[in-house]
Amino acid sequence: MLQFFARRLIVAILVAATVMVLAFALTRLSGDLAISIAGPNATQADVEIVRKAYGLDKPLSVQFFDWVGRAATGDLGDSYFFKKRVADLIAERMPVTFTLGLTGLVIALVVSLPLGILAAVRENTSLDRGVQLVALIGQAMPSFWLGLLLMITLGLQLGWLPISGTGSWQHYVMPGIVLAFSAIPALTRLTRAGMIQALGSDYIRTARAKGLSRAAILLKHALRNAAIPVVAIAAVQLGFMLGGSIVIEQVFALHGVGFLAWESIGKNDFPVVQAVVLVLAVIYVALTMLADLMNAVLDPRLRGP
Amino acid sequence: MSTVSVITGPRRGWRSAGTWIGAAIVGVATVCAIFAPLIVPHDPFTQDLSKRLLPPFWMAGTNPDHLLGTDQLGRDYLSRLIWGCRISMLIGITVTIVSGLIGITLGVLGGFLGGRVDDAVLFAITTRLSIPVVLVALAVVGLLGSSMALLVLTLGLLLWDRFAVVARSTTMQVRNLDFVAAAWCAGCSRARILLGEVLPNIASHLVVVATLEIALAILLEAALSFLGLGVPPPLPSWGLMIAEAKDYMFFSPWVIVIPGVALFVLVLGINLLGDGLRDLFGARSDP
Numbered sequence: 001m002l003q004f005f006a007r008r009l010i011v012a013i014l015v016a017a018t019v020m021v022l023a024f025a026l027t028r029l030s031g032d033l034a035i036s037i038a039g040p041n042a043t044q045a046d047v048e049i050v051r052k053a054y055g056l057d058k059p060l061s062v063q064f065f066d067w068v069g070r071a072a073t074g075d076l077g078d079s080y081f082f083k084k085r086v087a088d089l090i091a092e093r094m095p096v097t098f099t100l101g102l103t104g105l106v107i108a109l110v111v112s113l114p115l116g117i118l119a120a121v122r123e124n125t126s127l128d129r130g131v132q133l134v135a136l137i138g139q140a141m142p143s144f145w146l147g148l149l150l151m152i153t154l155g156l157q158l159g160w161l162p163i164s165g166t167g168s169w170q171h172y173v174m175p176g177i178v179l180a181f182s183a184i185p186a187l188t189r190l191t192r193a194g195m196i197q198a199l200g201s202d203y204i205r206t207a208r209a210k211g212l213s214r215a216a217i218l219l220k221h222a223l224r225n226a227a228i229p230v231v232a233i234a235a236v237q238l239g240f241m242l243g244g245s246i247v248i249e250q251v252f253a254l255h256g257v258g259f260l261a262w263e264s265i266g267k268n269d270f271p272v273v274q275a276v277v278l279v280l281a282v283i284y285v286a287l288t289m290l291a292d293l294m295n296a297v298l299d300p301r302l303r304g305p
Numbered sequence: 306m307s308t309v310s311v312i313t314g315p316r317r318g319w320r321s322a323g324t325w326i327g328a329a330i331v332g333v334a335t336v337c338a339i340f341a342p343l344i345v346p347h348d349p350f351t352q353d354l355s356k357r358l359l360p361p362f363w364m365a366g367t368n369p370d371h372l373l374g375t376d377q378l379g380r381d382y383l384s385r386l387i388w389g390c391r392i393s394m395l396i397g398i399t400v401t402i403v404s405g406l407i408g409i410t411l412g413v414l415g416g417f418l419g420g421r422v423d424d425a426v427l428f429a430i431t432t433r434l435s436i437p438v439v440l441v442a443l444a445v446v447g448l449l450g451s452s453m454a455l456l457v458l459t460l461g462l463l464l465w466d467r468f469a470v471v472a473r474s475t476t477m478q479v480r481n482l483d484f485v486a487a488a489w490c491a492g493c494s495r496a497r498i499l500l501g502e503v504l505p506n507i508a509s510h511l512v513v514v515a516t517l518e519i520a521l522a523i524l525l526e527a528a529l530s531f532l533g534l535g536v537p538p539p540l541p542s543w544g545l546m547i548a549e550a551k552d553y554m555f556f557s558p559w560v561i562v563i564p565g566v567a568l569f570v571l572v573l574g575i576n577l578l579g580d581g582l583r584d585l586f587g588a589r590s591d592p
Contacts, residue, residue: 012433018432026441028450136580140573142524143530145547145565152558243437247528261440262532265447273444281435288435 008292012285019281020071026277027270054080077271081264086264086275090257096166097256100249101242103172104179105234112184113230116191117223123196131192135185143244147178147251148274166252175252179245182239190233194226201225228298235291239284311487323418324581330574338388338394345384346370352381355502361559375564376546386543386567393523393571396457399524403405407585408468409511412482416476417499426473433466438504439528446534456535475507482506509586516579521573527568543568548568 034051035042042050049161050058055066072168076086076185114234119131155163162171189284198204199222246258253259342521355376360367361382368374373382409510415426445459479485482504488498527544529535535591536542543564551559 002561011428014428015435018428019435021431021571022436025443032591081406105327136576139576140520142527142565142568144528144544145561145568148547148551148554148561149565152554152561154431156555185324210319239435244439245436245441246443247532250532258440262443265444265534268448270448277437277440277444280437280440284437304382 010039023274023277029272065281076275081267093257093260103176108183114187119192120195135188139185150174161296198222198225232291232295235287239287243280326572338391347381349383349384349388379591389541389543396526397519397523399457400460401518404465408465409472412472416473438463451537475510506589513583520575566579589591
């Protein structure tokens, strides 16, 4: 068990290091950063001043290890546009993105668990097909478009929810629903598949033979086993949702990390862009490790000797 | 996981109906995409400011010359929609070709050779999954400027993971089968076995993955174009159409409903067709 996690940790660190190289290379794609930072009206002298001030005159390898060295101590550099430390900027914006991600995940679980169980219990009936159709529809729904439709209907026509901003919890409901749509198909299918497998197994037959109630069999015996992969995938989905929330944050003007990245891309503020890519990747890696850990805790068979 | 996706009993009825609906949608979209210049009723780029935001045929005040109305610059909406279909299909298919080449190569090599090579492939997949796709694609296009070629290359480089996962696991299953052993005994070279024995036998699985990837690439292109960092204007990408019409959506919701429905229906159709193919081949496409 310990050895398993030591190996996973080493892989995670290697992944983070690779992502750092990629994120650094990504922001150097555009060629001469000093010119784009100095702006269209800058003279050659201005560009040289910018190049010196930001350390862009040093060799790329020096710049890279400089960045890595400081990132290891939590210093992600300074934003060119906001004139603040990038780490502070991300820390300010992260609560919005996390709230959005968790809201989306909770909504997704509340919808997909009952749907998946229902479809499994009524396998191959019209109800099962209906649930699978819901999953297909969720898979085909463009998230930004769904967001706009909800703004028109729930926001403007019915007036139930605020259209954009981050003032209160109500502001997170619509974006949460939209974000949940991206996870509902996978979670529903997984719950359904897990429940079908569990319901066909010997221990369920034993439970039935003992005369246990239907509810006890479903919720205590079958669901507990079916939930193991679902819990793990839920953690991974949260990672995808945090990375994918950039579109939704833009639609609903939620000033989270995704919105910050979007603003920074438009302003050539590359220390922010590379830091957000890195932070989101590290969070994803941490969440997948958490998923493995939860799997091992929930299912003693996976712990090994 | 592998035991649960086994299909029990005949899958006729609604399943095959879904497949046919999907095939019909994809068929219509393909015809629109290929023959777009011939079937558009108007030039999709010609502006006419005297005919701005004409409503579609089911609303009052419509103009029979413009069945789906016109946009905020007086361009014919139906023509832009058909042209947008061409762009969506083009991007979906080209991105899938790029990502398929990368993913299948990595997956087959990892699954066939095993050992160190497989470790490296697994590591590449793990790393790729940790990278936030939308953010990186936005950053690349934002830094290098938007063009179709760059968009296709970027998305192709980001979306190969499912191809790699499926190609790897199916190759591992095929690798140990008798006909591969027979080919070894017959003295076939490694390359010959890979291309002649392994690849044809995992192709059906890869076709299913390809349909899902086309759908995903179309959705991603629309999202990137919606954010202004995808297909460059004035090309009528559906995502761009929604972005441009966004300012008018509260007064005339149809301006975003029409391109959105088109996008939704096309992606749904491709997924239905993909599900049908999966049942037909008995393939699995979930990693």
